[in-house]
Amino acid sequence: MAVTVSLVALFGLVLFLLLRSRTLGYGAAFIAVMFGFFLASTGASGPINSLTGDVIASVRSIGF
Numbered sequence: 837m838a839v840t841v842s843l844v845a846l847f848g849l850v851l852f853l854l855l856r857s858r859t860l861g862y863g864a865a866f867i868a869v870m871f872g873f874f875l876a877s878t879g880a881s882g883p884i885n886s887l888t889g890d891v892i893a894s895v896r897s898i899g900f
Contacts, residue, residue, distance in 0.1 A: 851869075
């Protein structure tokens with residue numbers, strides 16, 4: 837749960853910075869957000885969460 841909240845905060849911050857610098861338009865941001873919501877409701881969410889957890893565990897074991 838804590839990792840998910842952290843990733844949501846990280847991606848939200850990156851999206852905010854892209855919007856602020858006008859690198860990413862509002863339409864593309866809406867599409868990115870909707871893609872995330874729809875992706876979360878598919879069967880792909882399990883493997884994506886597992887992969888993310890494995891990557892985070894690997895980074896922690898290295899000592900970053």
